[in-house]
Amino acid sequence: MGNTWVVIPLFNEETVIADVVSHVxxxxxxxxxxxxxxxxxxxxxxxxxxxxxxQHPINLGQGAALQTGFDFALSDSMMTEVITFDADGQHSLDDAFGMLELLRARKLDVVIGSRFLDSRTQLGFAKRLVLKMAALFTRLTSGMSLTDAHNGLRVINRDTLKRFRLRQNRMAHASEIVDIFSELKLEWAEYPTHIVYSEYSKAKGQSLLNSVNILVELLFK
Incomplete structure (x- = not known):
């Protein structure tokens, strides 16, 4: 079936990254x-x-890290898909596997995770509101009716990966990815994902403030 590469952007995660990689x-x-x-x-x-x-010699941002990972994965002639996965342990490996199975079974170009398709992910009212606003904004600008535009768990096939390049280095890259998917008129689906908001992951950027920053970057990207 080819090689599926898991691409993990990494920044100061020494206490958890070995466990995350070993588990994946x-x-x-x-x-x-x-x-x-x-x-x-x-x-x-x-x-x-x-x-x-x-290694990037300096901090360039998550979008830049993903693009570097995509370029590396494309250098493997046996690569058939990539999975984008967070380094802080908030993503579910079972979800990632289920998304890959769905992509292959339905011959999709991309499968995008969503926190809002089941009740497993626990979100506060304010964070839920901000993420819903981000999804609405992205829906209006891209035309893709996503329920969760900023979920970092995605499966993308090789042909799709060859057709786009990220230019937004920081958090707005998530909306840029959706914009590109829309422009390419891809076959896509969402998949219910469980995001675990531990105290560690909140400290690493999963706070409400970070969600507000995403909206600001969307408006001024």
Missing amino acids: RTVFPFVVCIDDGSSDNSVSEAKRAGAVVI
């Missing part, structure tokens, strides 16, 4: 971490767990 590799052996200028031991921990690691 129980299902998906091909993992590439793009270290985006970490100042801790993230690189050595990711390598210890068996990931390929590519």
Whole structure:
């Protein structure tokens, strides 16, 4: 069936990245971490767990890290899909596998995770409102009727990956990805995902303030 590469942007996650990579590799052996200028031991921990690691000399942002990971995955002639996966442990490996199965079974171009298709993900009122507003904004600008425009768990096939390049380096890249998907008129589906908001992941950027920052970047990108 080819190689599925899991692409993990990485920035100062030394306490969790080895566990995340080890867990992912129980299902998906091909993992590439793009270290985006970490100042801790993230690189050595990711390598210890068996990931390929590519390093940015300075912090460029998650969008830039994803594009570097996509370029690397495309260099593998056997690569058939990539899965984008967060480094802080908030994504479910079972969801990722289910998304890949759906993409292959229905011969889709992309499958996008959504926190709003079931009740597993626990969200506060304010965060839920901001994410719903972001989804509405993206729906209006892209025409894609997504319920969750800023879910970082995605499966993208090789042909699609070859056809686009991210230019938004930071958080607005998520909406840029949706815009590109819309422009390419892809076959797509959403899939219910469970996002785990631990105290650690909140401290690493999953706060309400970060959601507000996403809206600001959308408006001024």
